[in-house]
Amino acid sequence: MASQLAAPTALVDARALIKRFGGIRAVDGISLAVQPGELVGLIGPNGSGKTTLINLMSGALVPDGGTIRVGGVVMNGKAAHVFAGHGVARTFQIPRLFRRMTVLENLLAPALTRKSAHGHGTIALRAAEVLTFLRLSHLAHGEARALSGGQQKLLELGRAMMLEPRVFLLDEPFAGVHPKLLGELVERIAELSRRGYTIVLVDHNLDAVRGVVRRLVVMARGRQIADGAPDEVLRSPDVIDAYTGA
Amino acid sequence: MPRSPLQIWWLVPIVAALALPPLLNGYWLHVLSVSWYYAILAASWALLAGYAGQFSFAHMAFAAIGGYASGLLAVDLHLPVPLGILCGIAAAGIVGAAIGWLCLRMRGPYLSLFTLAFALIFQLMLIAEYQFTRGSLGLSVPEIFAGRSDTPYYYTGFVLLLVSLSAMSFLLRSRVGIFLRALREDEDAAEACGIDTALYKILIFTVTSAIAGLAGGFYGHFVGILTPNLVTIPEMGLVVAMAVVGGVESLPGAVVGAVFVYVLSEVLRDTGQMRFVVLGLLIMLTQRYAQNGLWTLALGRGGRFWRRPPPRAVAPEAAAPAVERETNVG
Numbered sequence: 242m243a244s245q246l247a248a249p250t251a252l253v254d255a256r257a258l259i260k261r262f263g264g265i266r267a268v269d270g271i272s273l274a275v276q277p278g279e280l281v282g283l284i285g286p287n288g289s290g291k292t293t294l295i296n297l298m299s300g301a302l303v304p305d306g307g308t309i310r311v312g313g314v315v316m317n318g319k320a321a322h323v324f325a326g327h328g329v330a331r332t333f334q335i336p337r338l339f340r341r342m343t344v345l346e347n348l349l350a351p352a353l354t355r356k357s358a359h360g361h362g363t364i365a366l367r368a369a370e371v372l373t374f375l376r377l378s379h380l381a382h383g384e385a386r387a388l389s390g391g392q393q394k395l396l397e398l399g400r401a402m403m404l405e406p407r408v409f410l411l412d413e414p415f416a417g418v419h420p421k422l423l424g425e426l427v428e429r430i431a432e433l434s435r436r437g438y439t440i441v442l443v444d445h446n447l448d449a450v451r452g453v454v455r456r457l458v459v460m461a462r463g464r465q466i467a468d469g470a471p472d473e474v475l476r477s478p479d480v481i482d483a484y485t486g487a
Numbered sequence: 488m489p490r491s492p493l494q495i496w497w498l499v500p501i502v503a504a505l506a507l508p509p510l511l512n513g514y515w516l517h518v519l520s521v522s523w524y525y526a527i528l529a530a531s532w533a534l535l536a537g538y539a540g541q542f543s544f545a546h547m548a549f550a551a552i553g554g555y556a557s558g559l560l561a562v563d564l565h566l567p568v569p570l571g572i573l574c575g576i577a578a579a580g581i582v583g584a585a586i587g588w589l590c591l592r593m594r595g596p597y598l599s600l601f602t603l604a605f606a607l608i609f610q611l612m613l614i615a616e617y618q619f620t621r622g623s624l625g626l627s628v629p630e631i632f633a634g635r636s637d638t639p640y641y642y643t644g645f646v647l648l649l650v651s652l653s654a655m656s657f658l659l660r661s662r663v664g665i666f667l668r669a670l671r672e673d674e675d676a677a678e679a680c681g682i683d684t685a686l687y688k689i690l691i692f693t694v695t696s697a698i699a700g701l702a703g704g705f706y707g708h709f710v711g712i713l714t715p716n717l718v719t720i721p722e723m724g725l726v727v728a729m730a731v732v733g734g735v736e737s738l739p740g741a742v743v744g745a746v747f748v749y750v751l752s753e754v755l756r757d758t759g760q761m762r763f764v765v766l767g768l769l770i771m772l773t774q775r776y777a778q779n780g781l782w783t784l785a786l787g788r789g790g791r792f793w794r795r796p797p798p799r800a801v802a803p804e805a806a807a808p809a810v811e812r813e814t815n816v817g
């Protein structure tokens with residue numbers, strides 16, 4: 242009963258999602274309701290289905306079963322740009338920037354798709370703000386492919402911000418980021434959360450995730466094995482099992 | 488693209504082209520008039536392949552659709568030529584939209600092969616349906632202007648080139664320009680950014696095919712005969728070469744490339760097969776040393792081979808200390 246009452250307010254509401262690739266069930270009946278303003282960590286061993294779940298929640302993949310709602314609207318089968326239009330922004334595990342466009346153009350592209358995107362001046366202003374926020378201003382007119390790995394992760398985050406989304410789905414934003422930049426990036430994401438953005442954060446870097454999230458969801462073999470406060474979840478025998486590879 | 492106050496610079500080649508005909512003999516006037524046809528094709532293909540990343544080999548088929556539609560309407564229904572050309576543009580645009588739709592799930596080499604197969608089938612159809620098209624014998628179509636001078640064709644072709652260039656650069660300067668390049672770079676990322684990639688893919692196929700149809704219509708009523716040879720692989724290769732040599736990510740580059748390559752091939756006509764060797768070498772050299780084409784090279788921006796960072800960019804390495812400093816402060 243409680244979950245039914247909570248459901249309508251959930252920003253992204255995944256119910257019993259299933260995704261098969263050939264014989265394997267990459268996502269096997271996952272339900273995940275993300276409430277407005279939440280910062281949820283999503284962890285799990287390699288191949289446990291985290292990226293697939295992000296792909297289902299952002300419309301990049303169509304579920305074989307279950308329903309996906311965004312802001313109460315059923316989105317099954319809608320194209321990814323429709324999800325983006327409903328305020329779902331995502332980043333990719335391996336950065337997928339518009340490599341032969343400038344850093345600034347990478348930011349302008351998503352902003353220009355918004356209905357509210359009237360004045361080019363306001364968009365340029367927002368892009369400048371995002372560049373300052375991510376400390377990338379000095380690179381604005383360079384091509385995106387010239388960025389370092391960590392800077393590419395930052396720019397992907399910036400591109401997501403330019404959508405003015407309701408929820409961020411971040412797939413391993415810390416992977417391959419230099420420790421010096423890592424602190425920076427964690428701080429940027431925590432800052433977004435403090436500003437009231439809703440965020441789902443996938444990562445392997447437990448220490449980085451643990452520091453910022455209040456809720457941790459653990460996946461293993463396409464299923465959810467834990468959901469709760471980070472410290473409790475990480476003490477759970479199922480999680481310890483999954484991580485020690487029982 | 489930085490807006491330079493030197494936009495007026497564009498008037499120089501335009502005025503030169505307008506002033507040229509009295510200085511040319513009949514032969515070169517004809518060559519340049521035909522080169523406008525290739526310039527429209529090369530520029531529109533550059534928009535499709537260079538900007539939007541849709542490496543289609545069906546472009547000549549759309550030119551033929553425009554040419555044959557207009558020609559047949561003139562021959563069979565005695566439609567006035569301008570009206571016929573407009574119908575040709577519409578026909579090419581509609582078929583272009585259909586091809587764009589069929590190509591939605593195809594990327595890279597698959598799209599190239601699909602469009603190539605479409606072009607070959609279309610050429611065979613032109614040959615096979617000889618009761619309508621006169622097959623390989625060629626379809627005689629009425630010319631636009633009476634009289635034997637090519638001068639009116641020269642100006643007509645040039646104006647059509649300017650009109651199509653204006654339409655295309657209008658598109659590129661709008662937000663569609665950025666969406667098309669995003670589509671070229673990464674379709675999934677473009678979708679994630681809210682760009683309706685299916686819509687823009689169909690749109691760009693429609694627009695560039697319609698422009699190819701315009702070129703074909705002009706060409707047919709200019710030379711007075713249409714044959715299925717319009718759609719051969721070497722013809723398509725020639726247009727690709729023009730765009731590549733001039734600069735496939737630049738409309739003026741493709742135009743310059745088209746005129747340059749076509750004039751060069753006429754200059755070398757006496758050398759027989761040797762001219763293909765020269766053209767082939769030219770393509771190999773630009774691909775090796777100036778991938779962005781001779782146009783970009785001429786503007787001093789260099790090819791990818793020796794690319795320096797763009798003017799206002801700072802090398803990524805130089806960014807590290809700044810980040811470090813700020814992290815320490817925070």
Ligand SMILES: Nc1ncnc2c1ncn2[C@@H]1O[C@H](COP(=O)(O)OP(=O)(O)OP(=O)(O)O)[C@@H](O)[C@H]1O
Pocket residue numbers: 262265267285286287288289290291292293294334
């Ligand atoms: N496009 C695909 N085609 C076939 N199998 C896939 C595809 N995408 C994912 N899989 C499979 O689905 C399972 C889950 O993969 P997924 O990428 O979602 O895992 P993950 O939790 O993100 O792993 P990692 O931590 O390594 O990123 C894996 O077994 C993977 O091989």
Ligand SMILES: [Mg+2]
Pocket residue numbers: 291292293334
């Ligand atoms: Mg993953």
